[in-house]
Amino acid sequence: MASENYDLIAALRPDTTDETSLYLVQAGEQIVGTLNICNQDTSMRTYRVALNFESGAAGGSYFLEYDTEIQPGIGAHRIPIVAGPLRDLRVKASVADKISFMFFGMRRSLS
Secondary structure, three states: OOOOOOEEEEEEOOOOOOOEEEEEOOOOEEEEEEEEEEEOOOOOEEEEEEEEOOOOOOOHHHEEEEEEEEOOOOOEEEEEEEEOOOOEEEEEEOOOOOEEEEEEEEEEEOO
8 A cells, every 4th residue: 555645736826817737636546635725916816726527628517616716915725625536626816926826635546
């Protein structure tokens, strides 16, 4: 049995306002952890988080957060995430280079 360590899995501060993949769960893998979202701007901003069934743009029913407001400088939002093989954790920021997304957790082998 492989050891499971809680650690940083993925981090991104998008330099565009396009939806992008933060982490694509590999075949034979499961992830369990917490997504932290931090507004590094001086104004209120919004973000989106989706857990898509496969790689690619998220459909409407796969959003966990949609245009959720986040205040500047008062901490982070946290979202628990559990996802199986080939799920695509996708994020979108309302402003470029000001909102950071960090996913901490464990990768588990399903084999």
